[in-house]
Amino acid sequence: MERQITSWYSPALNKEMPVAVYGHYGFALLLIPTAAADYLEYERFGLIESMRPFIEAGKLKVFSINSINTESWMNYEMEPRFKAIRHRQWNDYVYQEVVPFLHTYTSGETPIIVSGASFGALHSANLFFQRPDLLSGCIAMSGVYELTEYTRGYFDDDVYFNSPMHYMPNLTDHHVLEQIRRSHHIHLLSGSGAYEDPESARRFAGILYGKGIAYELDIWGSEWTHDWPTWKAMLPHYLGTRF
Numbered sequence: 001m002e003r004q005i006t007s008w009y010s011p012a013l014n015k016e017m018p019v020a021v022y023g024h025y026g027f028a029l030l031l032i033p034t035a036a037a038d039y040l041e042y043e044r045f046g047l048i049e050s051m052r053p054f055i056e057a058g059k060l061k062v063f064s065i066n067s068i069n070t071e072s073w074m075n076y077e078m079e080p081r082f083k084a085i086r087h088r089q090w091n092d093y094v095y096q097e098v099v100p101f102l103h104t105y106t107s108g109e110t111p112i113i114v115s116g117a118s119f120g121a122l123h124s125a126n127l128f129f130q131r132p133d134l135l136s137g138c139i140a141m142s143g144v145y146e147l148t149e150y151t152r153g154y155f156d157d158d159v160y161f162n163s164p165m166h167y168m169p170n171l172t173d174h175h176v177l178e179q180i181r182r183s184h185h186i187h188l189l190s191g192s193g194a195y196e197d198p199e200s201a202r203r204f205a206g207i208l209y210g211k212g213i214a215y216e217l218d219i220w221g222s223e224w225t226h227d228w229p230t231w232k233a234m235l236p237h238y239l240g241t242r243f
Contacts, residue, residue, distance in 0.1 A: 001055050008101075012093040019065050019098070021105065022048055025058035027243070028102045030135075032067060032116035032123045036074050039066045050232040054239050063102055065094070069119060073150040080151065084158035091162070094127055099134050111136035113185055113243075117231045118142050119150070125164050125188075125204075129171075129180060137185025139238055141231050144197050145204040165200075168207050177211060185242065186215040189234050191224025216242075 007018035020039050033041045042048050042064050054060055072078070072086040102112055112135050116124040121143025128138040147163035148155060160166050171177060180186075188205055190198040198219045205217040224230040 001052055010093050010097055012089050012096060013068065017066055017093065019063055019101065021061065021063055023055040023061040026060035027110055028106050028112045029060045029062045030098070030102065030112055030114045031062060031064040032114065032120040034116065034118040034120045036070045037067070039064045045228045047228070047232050047235060050236045051239060054236070059243065060239065061106060065098055067120070067123065080154035081156065084156055087162060088158055091127070095131055095134060113137045113139060115139035115235065116141070118226065122147065126162050129164050129168060132176065132179035132183060137183040139185070139187045139189070139235065141189045141234050142191065142196055142226050143188070144200045165204055165207065168211065171211065181213055186213065187238055187242065188215060188217045191220045191226065191230045192222045193225035195226035196224070
């Protein structure tokens with residue numbers, strides 16, 4: 001399996017941002033880390049290895065980037081409005097820098113599917129639903145789709161517009177809705193075991209249903225907890241059966 005580490009100085013974030021690239025061919029799978037983790041988290045915990053057969057077969061090429069949660073929502077010493085601003089800068093980094101970078105490694109027509117677990121699931125869903133013109137779908141694992149779960153009561157426009165459970169019910173732009181509806185890959189996955197919140201996935205799925213958006217909601221049993229064994233089973237299963 002080919003593996004490369006590269007980085008560039010991000011104008012949006014004013015810092016060096018590394019990216020891990022795995023594979024040689026296939027559609028682009030963009031991975032967003034959990035919580036306070038980094039771009040190598042999915043490799044350390046064995047998720048990349050669990051996808052090895054698909055990567056080596058050229059089914060997909062994986063790109064794993066850094067979050068900046070510790071500089072925004074998980075920095076509890078920071079004033080909330082600055083957390084929101086920093087998060088918006090991270091979105092700009094993904095849309096304006098990461099997406100073009102992915103196209104330099106793949107054909108410009110290659111779909112980009114964004115995926116993540118836990119906090120990464122919220123980011124993945126949010127990134128897709130905000131810009132379905134750039135991203136082709138999401139695989140969100142064990143997510144809570146309300147950003148207010150992480151903001152400790154703070155709420156402003158930046159929180160609203162990065163919280164899919166808040167803005168999706170009010171989305172009326174026909175053009176954007178049609179772009180979302182064209183996706184065949186909106187997957188909301190959750191276990192039912194310890195520290196999972198399958199009701200969040202169910203509530204969000206209900207919002208999508210009300211908007212006429214096709215999705216797949218898959219709630220696994222109580223033996224599947226909010227932890228790496230669950231995600232290492234879920235993601236390869238979906239790559240093998242839905243793509």
